[in-house]
Amino acid sequence: MEVLARLMRELEDQLVVCMKCGMCQSVCPVFDQTGREADVTRGKLALLSGLMESIFDDPEGVYARLNKCLLCGSCAANCPSGVDVQEIFLKARAILTGFMGLPPTKRLVLRGMLANPSLFDRLTEWGARFQRIFSRPVNDIIGTSCARVMSPLLQDRHFRPLAPVPFHRQVPSVDRPAGASGRKVAVFTGCLIDKLFPNIAHSTLKVMDHCGVGVFLPENQGCCGIPALSSGDLDTFHKLLDHNLSLFEAGEFDRLVTACATCTATIHEIWPRMAAKRQREAAARLARRTMDINQFLTAEVNYSPPADAPEIPRRVTYHDPCHLKKSLKVFSAPRDLVQATPGCRLAEMAESDWCCGMGGSFNLQHYAISKQIGTKKAAQIMDTRADVLATGCPACMIQISDMLSQAGAAVAVRHPVELVAEALDP
Amino acid sequence: MIADKLVQEFKTVVGGENVWTDASDLHVYSYDAAVVDPVRPGLIVRPTTVEALGRTVRLCNDNGLPLTVRGAGTNLSGGTVPLPGGVVIVTNGLNTILEINEADMYAVVQPGVVTAKLAAAVEAKGLFYPPDPGSQAVSTIGGNVAENAGGLRGLKYGVTRDYVMGVSFFDVEGHLVKSGSRTVKCATGYNLTGLMVGSEGTLGVFSEIVLKLIPLPAHRRALMAVFDSLEKASETVAAIIADRIVPATLEFLDNFTIRAVEDFSKAGLPKEAAAMLLVELDGHPSQVEEDAARVESLCRAKGATSIRMAQDAAERDRVWAARRAALSALAQLKPTLVLEDATVPRSRIPDMVTAIQHIAERYDLTIGTFGHAGDGNLHPTILTDRRDRAEWERVEKAIDAIFDEALAMGGTLSGEHGTGIAKSRYLEKETSAGTILFSQRIKRAMDPNQILNPGKIIAVKE
Known part of the structure; x- marks a missing residue:
C-alpha cells in the first residue's frame, strides 16, 4: 500500500486541482447511463487521491473503475478547474498496471502483436481471410456483418468486417512531390483505416492530389499507441513511438495529417506528454506539425470541388x-x-x-x-x-x-x- | 461494518445491483463539493422506485443506521457528507418528470430530476422555472429543495422556496406524508412544505415535488458596465433598485475576479477596472427596452467608464460568459477554493465589499469577490491550498470574520448554500439559543432515533 501511495504521489499536483464541484456529471456518457459516482471523473480522481493518501486499500477496485471510462475527454473540456484528466488517467493506468501487472490477454495482444507492426499486419490479414466463415452480412447500406453462431467476443454486434486487402497492401508507400499548392503532407494511416476502411485512405490520397498537395506515406507504419497507453502499457507505447518517429523523421513534409480523430489527438496531444525522455523532443516537433485532415483541407489549402463535379443529392x-x-x-x-x-x-x-x-x-x-x-x-x-x-x-x-x-x-x-x-x- | 444479513435486506428492497459496499464505492460517497473532511459511509443504496425509497428509509430507522440523501453531491456546506458507517441514499435513479401542466402552470417531479433538464423541458413549452443555482447542469431538484438553493435570478424571481407548491416525503418510519397542492392557493393542514424546504434531509426524504411555473419572459436585454471605483459600482446598484427597476439579474465582479477572468478567457475585459456590473432585464419588450435605457443612463450618471449593451443573443451570451467564467477563472489559480455566500441586506453591499477587502488584508489571503449584488448575496472566494496548514488556519479565521461582518450588518450566514456542517456552529450567533432549542425539539419529535442526516444544521444533542 505504501509503495503504491508513493507512486501515486507523482500525480499529486494534478489531482489537487479538482475542487469536487461535480460538473463532470453533466457531460459524462458513462455516468449518464449508470448514475454511479465511481463512473464519473470526480469519483475516479477521488479514488486516485484516496490511494495516494492511503485512506483505503483497494487497488484492484480502483483499477477496474478507472478503466470504466471512454477517455472521451468530455469532462476535461467542461471542467471549471481545468483538471488535466486525460494525462492523469493515462499516467494512473500506467502506474496501476505497473503495480499489478498487465493481464495475460492484454499482454498477448499489446506486446505480442501491436508492438510489432509487421506481425500485427500479417495476423489481421489472416483474420480477413477467415472472417467470412464466421460471419454473414446483415446490412448492405451500412456494410455490417454479424456472427453466424453465438460468439462470446462478438455477441450481437453488427460489425464492419476487415477489408479483404488492407490499405498498406494496396498502396505500400507514396512519396509524391508538392503540386500546385506548394504543400506536402505526411499521411499517418492509422490501424482502423488501414484494416477496416481503406477507402478513407484512398480518398485522402485522391483529395490531396486534387488539391495539388504532395504526399509522403512511409511503409510499415505502426499503431499510434493509444490502445497500449489506455491499457497502461507504457513499454509498448514507447516502442511504437520509436518506430513511428523514425519513419516520419526520415521524410520531408510541412504537415502530418491523419483522417482518424483519435490518431490525430494522440499524436498532437499525447505523444509529447507521454513520450519517454529520449523521444520527447522529436515527438513534440512532430506533434506541432500534426493536423486533422478536415482542418487541413479547409484551413490550409482552401479545398473547393471541381466545377463539373457530379451532384448527388x-x-x-x-x-x-x-x-x-x-x-x-x-x-x-x-x-x-x-x-x-x-x-x-x-x-x-x-x-x-x-x-x-x-x-x-x-x-x-x-x-x-x-x-x-x-x-x-x-x-x-x-x-x-x-x-x-x-x-x-x-x-x-x-x-x-x-x-x-x-x-x-x-x-x-x-x-x-x-x-x-x-x-x-x- | 453493516452485517451481511442487513445488506441482503437492502438488496431485497432495491435490487442487488443498486446496493454497493466495495471500499472504492464507499470512498466516492464520502464527500460533496464543500471544503470539509470526507467521512466514509458503510453502504450506498440507489432506489429506482418510490416504494423502494420508502422501504429503504424504514429499514435504516429499524436498524438505527444514520442516512444521508444525496442527489448530485454538489452541496457547498457539507450537507451530503455522510455519517461514519452510515447509509447514503442516491436519488438519481428517481429522475422522472412526472407532469408538466401548461394549463395550471406547475410541474411534478421526482427528487432526482436534474435542475437544468427540468428547466429545458419547461422552456420547450414556453414556461419558465427560474431558480438557477450555479450547479444546475448537474444538481437535482430534491437537493435544491432540501437546500433552498438560489441562483442568479434571486432579485426578481426569488429562490427555490418560492416555487415549491408541495412536497411528498417519507417520514423516518417510511410513512408517506403529503403537503401542499397543485393549486395556487392551499390553506389546509400545517405548512409542512415550508418546514421541509431547506431542511437538508434532517426531517424526511422527498419522494415527489410540485413546482410552480411561470410564463417565459418574451424579451431579454443584457448590459455590462465598468467602474473605476467600488463605490461607484455599488452606488449604481442602489440607484437601480431605488429607481424601482427590478432586473432579472444584477451581478458584480471585483477587480481581482475581473483580472482572473481576463487572464483565463481573454474576453477583452478591462483589467484595470475596479468593478463591473452585469445586468439582465427581462419581460415585455417595451418595458425591457425602457428599463434598459434607464439602467444605462443611471450607470452613466454614476460614473461608469464604459457601458456595453448587448445587441443580440450572441453578444448577450458573451456578457454572461464573463460571469460564468468567474468561478472557473478563480479555480485555476490555487488548488483549494472556498466559496462563501454570506449575504447582507442589499443596501449594505458597499460596506460588505469593503469589509471583505479588509479581511483579505488582515489575514494575508487572496479573496476574489463576485456575486449577486442585486440580492445582497456576494461570493467572497478564498483561494488557498489546504495542504498549507498555516494559511488554512488564517482561512478559517477569515471565514469567521466574514460571518461576523455579515451578521453585524443584519445579514445571514448563507444566502443559498445551506447550513450543513460547515456553518452549524455559527447558527446560534445568527438566531438565538431558543431557536436552536426549538429546532432540536422538532428534530427529535420527527426523528427520535436521530438517523436522518444527524449533525446537519443543528448539532445532535442527547
Whole structure:
C-alpha cells in the first residue's frame, strides 16, 4: 500500500486541482447511463487521491473503475478547474498496471502483436481471410456483418468486417512531390483505416492530389499507441513511438495529417506528454506539425470541388468525434467540407457532440453500457432522416455502424473525406 | 461494518445491483463539493422506485443506521457528507418528470430530476422555472429543495422556496406524508412544505415535488458596465433598485475576479477596472427596452467608464460568459477554493465589499469577490491550498470574520448554500439559543432515533 501511495504521489499536483464541484456529471456518457459516482471523473480522481493518501486499500477496485471510462475527454473540456484528466488517467493506468501487472490477454495482444507492426499486419490479414466463415452480412447500406453462431467476443454486434486487402497492401508507400499548392503532407494511416476502411485512405490520397498537395506515406507504419497507453502499457507505447518517429523523421513534409480523430489527438496531444525522455523532443516537433485532415483541407489549402463535379443529392448529418471536438476543438471544418460537397445538405442531429460510446477497448470490456450510449446516438441520427452519417473518426464509424445496423436503419456511414473524394471524379 | 444479513435486506428492497459496499464505492460517497473532511459511509443504496425509497428509509430507522440523501453531491456546506458507517441514499435513479401542466402552470417531479433538464423541458413549452443555482447542469431538484438553493435570478424571481407548491416525503418510519397542492392557493393542514424546504434531509426524504411555473419572459436585454471605483459600482446598484427597476439579474465582479477572468478567457475585459456590473432585464419588450435605457443612463450618471449593451443573443451570451467564467477563472489559480455566500441586506453591499477587502488584508489571503449584488448575496472566494496548514488556519479565521461582518450588518450566514456542517456552529450567533432549542425539539419529535442526516444544521444533542 505504501509503495503504491508513493507512486501515486507523482500525480499529486494534478489531482489537487479538482475542487469536487461535480460538473463532470453533466457531460459524462458513462455516468449518464449508470448514475454511479465511481463512473464519473470526480469519483475516479477521488479514488486516485484516496490511494495516494492511503485512506483505503483497494487497488484492484480502483483499477477496474478507472478503466470504466471512454477517455472521451468530455469532462476535461467542461471542467471549471481545468483538471488535466486525460494525462492523469493515462499516467494512473500506467502506474496501476505497473503495480499489478498487465493481464495475460492484454499482454498477448499489446506486446505480442501491436508492438510489432509487421506481425500485427500479417495476423489481421489472416483474420480477413477467415472472417467470412464466421460471419454473414446483415446490412448492405451500412456494410455490417454479424456472427453466424453465438460468439462470446462478438455477441450481437453488427460489425464492419476487415477489408479483404488492407490499405498498406494496396498502396505500400507514396512519396509524391508538392503540386500546385506548394504543400506536402505526411499521411499517418492509422490501424482502423488501414484494416477496416481503406477507402478513407484512398480518398485522402485522391483529395490531396486534387488539391495539388504532395504526399509522403512511409511503409510499415505502426499503431499510434493509444490502445497500449489506455491499457497502461507504457513499454509498448514507447516502442511504437520509436518506430513511428523514425519513419516520419526520415521524410520531408510541412504537415502530418491523419483522417482518424483519435490518431490525430494522440499524436498532437499525447505523444509529447507521454513520450519517454529520449523521444520527447522529436515527438513534440512532430506533434506541432500534426493536423486533422478536415482542418487541413479547409484551413490550409482552401479545398473547393471541381466545377463539373457530379451532384448527388443527399441529406447528411455529422457526428462530432470526441477527439476532434473536445481534444482538438475541430468541429466546423468537417461540416464545411460536407457542405462544400455538391448535393450534400447538412441536417444537424441533437447532441451531435455527445460521445458515441465506442472508447476503443471500452466497447470490448463494457459492451452493454457502450450499446446503451450508442443506441441513443443512433436514434438521434435517425431522427434527422439523413441518408448519410458523416464523422471524422473510424472508431466512431465502427460503433455507429453497429448501432444503426442493429436499429435496422438505412443510413450510410462515411468519413467526410470520402464524400469529398466521391465528388472528384465519377 | 453493516452485517451481511442487513445488506441482503437492502438488496431485497432495491435490487442487488443498486446496493454497493466495495471500499472504492464507499470512498466516492464520502464527500460533496464543500471544503470539509470526507467521512466514509458503510453502504450506498440507489432506489429506482418510490416504494423502494420508502422501504429503504424504514429499514435504516429499524436498524438505527444514520442516512444521508444525496442527489448530485454538489452541496457547498457539507450537507451530503455522510455519517461514519452510515447509509447514503442516491436519488438519481428517481429522475422522472412526472407532469408538466401548461394549463395550471406547475410541474411534478421526482427528487432526482436534474435542475437544468427540468428547466429545458419547461422552456420547450414556453414556461419558465427560474431558480438557477450555479450547479444546475448537474444538481437535482430534491437537493435544491432540501437546500433552498438560489441562483442568479434571486432579485426578481426569488429562490427555490418560492416555487415549491408541495412536497411528498417519507417520514423516518417510511410513512408517506403529503403537503401542499397543485393549486395556487392551499390553506389546509400545517405548512409542512415550508418546514421541509431547506431542511437538508434532517426531517424526511422527498419522494415527489410540485413546482410552480411561470410564463417565459418574451424579451431579454443584457448590459455590462465598468467602474473605476467600488463605490461607484455599488452606488449604481442602489440607484437601480431605488429607481424601482427590478432586473432579472444584477451581478458584480471585483477587480481581482475581473483580472482572473481576463487572464483565463481573454474576453477583452478591462483589467484595470475596479468593478463591473452585469445586468439582465427581462419581460415585455417595451418595458425591457425602457428599463434598459434607464439602467444605462443611471450607470452613466454614476460614473461608469464604459457601458456595453448587448445587441443580440450572441453578444448577450458573451456578457454572461464573463460571469460564468468567474468561478472557473478563480479555480485555476490555487488548488483549494472556498466559496462563501454570506449575504447582507442589499443596501449594505458597499460596506460588505469593503469589509471583505479588509479581511483579505488582515489575514494575508487572496479573496476574489463576485456575486449577486442585486440580492445582497456576494461570493467572497478564498483561494488557498489546504495542504498549507498555516494559511488554512488564517482561512478559517477569515471565514469567521466574514460571518461576523455579515451578521453585524443584519445579514445571514448563507444566502443559498445551506447550513450543513460547515456553518452549524455559527447558527446560534445568527438566531438565538431558543431557536436552536426549538429546532432540536422538532428534530427529535420527527426523528427520535436521530438517523436522518444527524449533525446537519443543528448539532445532535442527547
